[in-house]
Amino acid sequence: MSEPTGARQEGALRTLAVAASVCFVCSVLVSATVQLLRPRQEANRERERERQIMAIVARQPALAHMFATLEEVDVRARIVELATGLYADWIDPLEFDVRRAERDPAQSVELPPERDLARIGRRANLATVYEVWRGERLELVILPVSGTGYAAMIRGYLAVAPDGNTVVGLVFYEHGETPGLGGDIEEPYWIDQWEGKKLRDEEGRILIGVSMDELDPTAPEAAYMVDGITGATRTSDAVTNLLRFWVGADGFESYLRRIGS
Amino acid sequence: MKVGIGTKAGPARTLSRPLFDENPIAQQILGVCSALAVTRTLAASLTMSIALVCVLTASNAAISAIRHLIPRSIRLVVQITIIASLVIVADQVLQAYAYGMSRELSVFVGLIITNCIVLGRAEGYAMHNGVWSSTLDGLGNGLGYSLVLVLVGSTRELLGAGTLLGRKVFAVASEGGWFEPIGLMRMPPSAFFVIGFLIWALRSWKTEQVEEQASAPLPTAEGGR
Numbered sequence: 001m002s003e004p005t006g007a008r009q010e011g012a013l014r015t016l017a018v019a020a021s022v023c024f025v026c027s028v029l030v031s032a033t034v035q036l037l038r039p040r041q042e043a044n045r046e047r048e049r050e051r052q053i054m055a056i057v058a059r060q061p062a063l064a065h066m067f068a069t070l071e072e073v074d075v076r077a078r079i080v081e082l083a084t085g086l087y088a089d090w091i092d093p094l095e096f097d098v099r100r101a102e103r104d105p106a107q108s109v110e111l112p113p114e115r116d117l118a119r120i121g122r123r124a125n126l127a128t129v130y131e132v133w134r135g136e137r138l139e140l141v142i143l144p145v146s147g148t149g150y151a152a153m154i155r156g157y158l159a160v161a162p163d164g165n166t167v168v169g170l171v172f173y174e175h176g177e178t179p180g181l182g183g184d185i186e187e188p189y190w191i192d193q194w195e196g197k198k199l200r201d202e203e204g205r206i207l208i209g210v211s212m213d214e215l216d217p218t219a220p221e222a223a224y225m226v227d228g229i230t231g232a233t234r235t236s237d238a239v240t241n242l243l244r245f246w247v248g249a250d251g252f253e254s255y256l257r258r259i260g261s
Numbered sequence: 262m263k264v265g266i267g268t269k270a271g272p273a274r275t276l277s278r279p280l281f282d283e284n285p286i287a288q289q290i291l292g293v294c295s296a297l298a299v300t301r302t303l304a305a306s307l308t309m310s311i312a313l314v315c316v317l318t319a320s321n322a323a324i325s326a327i328r329h330l331i332p333r334s335i336r337l338v339v340q341i342t343i344i345a346s347l348v349i350v351a352d353q354v355l356q357a358y359a360y361g362m363s364r365e366l367s368v369f370v371g372l373i374i375t376n377c378i379v380l381g382r383a384e385g386y387a388m389h390n391g392v393w394s395s396t397l398d399g400l401g402n403g404l405g406y407s408l409v410l411v412l413v414g415s416t417r418e419l420l421g422a423g424t425l426l427g428r429k430v431f432a433v434a435s436e437g438g439w440f441e442p443i444g445l446m447r448m449p450p451s452a453f454f455v456i457g458f459l460i461w462a463l464r465s466w467k468t469e470q471v472e473e474q475a476s477a478p479l480p481t482a483e484g485g486r
Contacts, residue, residue, distance in 0.1 A: 022339050037356070
């Protein structure tokens with residue numbers, strides 16, 4: 001069966017022609033497949049993102065209760081323009097990639113150091129928020145938050161009640177904090193403290209944060225602050241700063257005011 | 262070795278030879294990288310096997326079909342282009358129809374492109390043989406690879422987690438059973454040991470696969486390959 005392969009059929013023109021036709025056929029094959037399968041893949045990705053959010057959120061006991069009745073709630077991803085707090089519905093949440101937008105000068109702003117509490121350098125103009133609806137009632141909004149921690153970026157989600165001022169939960173899904181110290185920001189004993197904390201006082205001052213001192217549960221600041229993690233001052237500071245940044249004027253302030261009113 | 266690569270043989274032999282006599286992993290020691298990486302669970306091993314069988318069969322058939330047209334000077338580039346396109350198609354199909362699995366396999370589906378078995382069969386067989394026997398050769402080698410992957414995957418999942426395809430087989434100690442899962446089996450290096458034992462078993466059964474020793478045999482040479 002074995003016979004000599006095209007050894008005699010050399011020649012530059014022929015080689016080019018074969019190369020070009022192989023490339024053409026292969027690219028048609030690949031493009032057709034990608035085009036044909038894209039809708040299915042996007043649906044898969046969206047489901048996965050939803051599942052991740054559910055998994056993250058369900059770690060919070062208060063939220064787990066709500067999500068136990070999953071069929072009744074409906075999680076909607078919306079794109080929000082941070083400056084105005086309005087929906088940017090002309091952008092498909094599936095297409096929006098916040099990490100790419102953060103790097104693109106056309107889609108982000110550079111933050112001057114004095115405003116850049118979270119130390120993220122640039123902030124995208126748009127953000128994806130997740131709204132949890134039960135029928136016609138908004139139950140919860142889930143906001144992505146991020147900031148530079150002790151060792152690496154900390155990324156998580158802040159769940160806020162529909163009043164726009166009460167924390168329902170805070171979870172971090174990505175961080176590089178020291179295991180056993182700052183790494184405890186993902187431990188239930190610590191994140192459970194956030195439930196019920198207020199973001200702002202009546203005058204609108206942002207007071208949410210991590211307390212550096214022993215927190216007296218009867219003190220007025222206990223309504224806004226949680227206990228810090230011993231030995232993880234930098235991590236605790238980073239969490240305070242990233243929260244204050246993202247609920248503040250450069251973050252979701254306009255959006256939270258809008259849903260709260 | 263009694264049978265060389267690419268010698269004349271009937272279709273049945275072409276198909277079955279790569280299973281035991283010339284198994285790509287156990288005899289030719291090709292494609293071991295992915296065999297280490299994706300065999301933590303049986304489901305992942307099966308998915309990877311199916312993807313490789315499809316790519317290998319299709320690439321052998323396609324390359325054999327145009328083997329007379331490919332100029333020698335660019336034959337490897339042409340082969341890789343065809344293989345890469347097929348791998349992208351396989352990866353896309355997995356992302357669409359087996360999303361969870363494609364996340365678990367992550368880059369390893371894409372890395373089928375660099376799997377030596379695929380290029381090895383293209384260059385070593387499909388370039389010199391007809392479409393039909395090349396297709397069978399691709400299928401056979403794919404199945405040979407799959408056989409090892411499924412064996413290693415089953416062993417690792419069973420000993421590492423006490424399950425098979427996610428279903429409980431052994432009662433695990435943490436749930437009050439008798440079986441203490443072996444943590445090592447969940448790590449890639451354990452696949453080395455399992456493949457090593459498989460090769461040892463295969464060569465004890467088919468002694469003609471044992472290479473002739475050039476010099477005095479080392480005491481560990483047989484089991485440790």
